[in-house]
Amino acid sequence: MRSEPASLRLRGSFVVNVTQTSYQAEENHNITLEWTFTTKPDRSIIIIHDKLSVLCHEEEKMICRILLLLILTSCVSGSFVVNVTQTSYQAEENHNITLEWTFTTNPDRSIKSLNILCDLITNSKQFVLYHVHEGVEVSESQDAKFSGRVQSDKDALREGRIRLQVSRLRTDDSGLYLCEVNTDDGFSVGRCQLNVTGKLIQ
Structure with missing residues (x-):
């Protein structure tokens, strides 16, 4: 029916x-x-x-x-899920922040089956923050605005965690962050919001 x-x-x-x-x-x-x-x-x-x-x-x-x-x-059905540790983040300009997602792990799954694409989506544009293809980080895919400002925890990936430290935050880093994870076990998306405010001048 x-x-x-x-x-x-x-x-x-x-x-x-x-x-x-x-x-x-x-x-x-x-x-x-x-x-x-x-x-x-x-x-x-x-x-x-x-x-x-x-x-x-x-x-x-x-x-x-x-x-x-x-x-x-x-x-998407089944048990493969991507979650965010926080749905919303607040930070000040020029500070650092760590965005984190978790995904279902499988001890029998090869790291080569892991594909990840994390983007910042604003009102008018899309920027690639982090890209992993078949278990290998593809730095060439990263948008120029994030160049030299994003560090990933490679060991955390094997534990089912995506940890991205974004440094020297800018107000235009504010927006919706989507992380798509695609493996042999399934596909899922986690999303969180980041709001970066300017420093108050006293």
């Missing part, structure tokens, strides 16, 4: 609907997950994730990406 369609509306008339809110399947079978969204003739194709694509106009890119990540996270 199909569930009633659900929708999430963001800005104006742009809407993404799910044709089903719940799916049931057996192991080793195939399944098709389906979403529908508002279209316009001037939209171009962008890649959201290596397993997802969507038609979006450039100005809607951030909205589409966040929206589909949230929908995908809600549809």
Whole structure:
């Protein structure tokens, strides 16, 4: 029996609907997950994730990406989960802060199956904070604004923890931080908010 369609509306008339809110399947079978969204003739194709694509106009890119990540996270079944130790952080300009996520570990899983992408998403832009591909950190992917300001705890990764110290904070580091973790055991996303305030001049 199909569930009633659900929708999430963001800005104006742009809407993404799910044709089903719940799916049931057996192991080793195939399944098709389906979403529908508002279209316009001037939209171009962008890649959201290596397993997802969507038609979006450039100005809607951030909205589409966040929206589909949230929908995908809600549809993922099983025991693989990414959590944040804090959902909100507050810090002052020029101070340091450590953002931390945890994810489900599996002693039989090779570190080479670990893929991580952590981004800062602001009102208008997306910045790559940290990227791991098949267990190896890809520093070339990091956005220039974070160059030399992010340190990762490599030992913590084997324990299922992503610990990123961001130094010399700026007010424009404020925003939504998304960490996507993709392994052989599943895919999940953790998100937290950081607000960096300027120092008071006395």
